[in-house]
Amino acid sequence: MIMHIDMDAFFASVEQRDNPDLAGKVLVVGGASDRGVVAAASYEARRYGIHSAMPMFMARARCPHLVIVPPRKQRYSEVSRSIMAILDDYSPVVEQVSIDEAYLDAAGCQRLFGPPEAMARAIKAEIRQKQALTCSIGVAPLKFLAKIASDMHKPDGLTVIFPEEVAERIAVLPIEKVPGVGRKARQQLSRLGIRQLGDVCRFKPVQLTERLGKFGHRLMELAQGRDATRVTVHAPAKSISSECTLPADTRDRGVLRRHLLSQSQEVGRQLRRQGYLARTITLKLKQSDFRQLTRSFSLTRPSHASETIFRTAAALLDQQSLETPIRLIGVGASALVGDTTPQQVSLFESREHQATGWEKVDRAVDRITARFGQSAVHRGSLDPPEDIGRD
Template identity: 50%
Template sequence: MILHVDMDAFFASVEQRDDPRLKNRPIVVSGHSKRSVVAAASYEARKFGVHSAMPVFQARQKCPHLIIVPGNREKYSVDSKKIMAVLSMFSPLVEPVSIDEAYVDVSGCQKLLGSPQSIALNIKQEISNQLGLTCSIGIAPVKFLAKIASDMNKPDGLTIICPTKIDAVIKDLPIEKVPGVGKNAMNQMNRLNIKTLGDIRGLQMDLLKKKFGKFGSRLFQLSRGIDKTPVETGHVRKSISSETTLAQDIHDFQDVSDILLSQSQRVGRDLRKKDLVCKNVAIKIKFSDFTQITRSKKTAEWICSSKAIFDHALALYSKVALKKKIRLIGVGVSRLRDKKEPVQMDLLQPRDQKIKKQWETVDSAVDAVAEKFGTAFIQKASLTKK
């Protein structure tokens, strides 16, 4: 059996725990800009129809007495590591999938720790004791059903889908609840009159592949309760990114450059903290009319310095023909690998190799200062307010 552990309104719950004045109050974690979106909503706020990814102005309309709390990513990361450490007490097979959720394979643990339900209850108690937070846990023979089960009785829920109940659950499971079924897939589902995962069973594999590509094959398997995806402990992040929704639309090159620099520093710092290097840099731009573009570039060598990321991001932006103002900018890196992993060296080292190493040394020094005193303590001169 596999457990899917999902923290309840994680960011908002952490803020309510740390500030007693916020308990039992409708709060969201977000910025204070008119353009900000909700990162997390407390269950008190959700009663008014407020949810994550909703624009803050819309959340205020639904709940006029809503409390907005600025987020603290570093604090959430610390708690996330503690949560994963708790899960590792119960099984060596733990797969974190985000900052606030993970799969736990408890196969072979039952003789020592009891039934899956008993293990889940002990996990919930341990998280409550150590962090003062609640989580919801789903238990099922396969991963996708464990994830669905964890969402059935939130908050502080525990739901078990036994092997004998799989067919009944699949038959009535709304298709939009299936992981991977997004807006585009739902458009196709509506055309095919598919309402539940059980409806997929009436369709041929060839049709599913034609309509949904590779995902069609997976839908065919899931509709029959088949999910061979294992719990993978060696999970490696595929990308790191940072994006900003702007308080006001901008068009000025220097303004965009400053934001790209700030985001490149954030992404670079995250890369170095995880001892990773990358070989692809990308930017994302959303315009005032909500259309968006992405541009990416493969780098000549593995990089992790903020300056190198910024130089590539700025070069990508310089090639964009701007006809509209910008409301959102993002920088991301992909093709990641461990910095210590050996790679084939070039016989002829680039002339700027020494400069590259110097910038990495500078970044390491800045990272050390930021770790001790906070990221606002030391900044690029161009980013300081005049």
């Protein structure tokens, strides 16, 4: 049996726990400006139809007395680590998939903690006792069903799907509940008359793969009660990114580069903290008409130097015409490899290799900010936009 542990309204719940005056308030975590978005909504806020990723101006319109709290990423990460440490005490096979959710393989743990349902109740009780937070847990013999089950009775829920119930649950499971079924896939499946996962079994695999590609094959497997994915310990990160919605739409390259520099420093800091080098740097832009652009560049030598990330992202920005004002900008690092991976040394110096000289500076800044906070030191060029990118 596999468990999916999902913290309830995590960011908002941490804020309400840390500040008792916020308990019971209609609260969201996110940027306070109308251009911001909701990062998390308390269950009190959800009763007003407010949810994560909603524009803040819409959230305010739905609830005039809405309480908006700025996010505290370091605090949430700290609490998350404590919760994952609790899970590690129950099973050696724990896969953290985000800051507030994880899978746990309960195989072989019955002698210590009893059957999976009793084990899940013990986990919920310990998280409540040690962290004063609630979580919802789904237990099932298949990984995808465990995730679906954890969402069935939120908040503070516990749902167990026993092996003999799998076929019955799958037959009536709404297709939009299946992980991976997005808007486009749902439209394709609707044209085929597929409303529930069990309906998939009426079709041949080739009919689904013609419409949905490889995902059609996986959908058929899930409909037949087969899920080959397993709980994987310490699944490596696929990418690290930082982005923000701008206070005002702009075509000012100086303003955009200043945000890129700050974001590159954050991405570099996360890469170094997690022990990764990135082969690919991606620039993300969202225009005032909400059309999104992404541009990527693959480095000849993987890096976690903030300077390399910034120079690459800035060069990608320079290639854009910016005919339409920009409302959101971001930097991403992907194609990650461990920072102990051997690298081919070039015989010739390049700007990319010159930038790696900043790594010693990065490490020193990392030590300072870890001790005194991220506002303790930063690049001087974060202040005067005209100096950004100069040597």
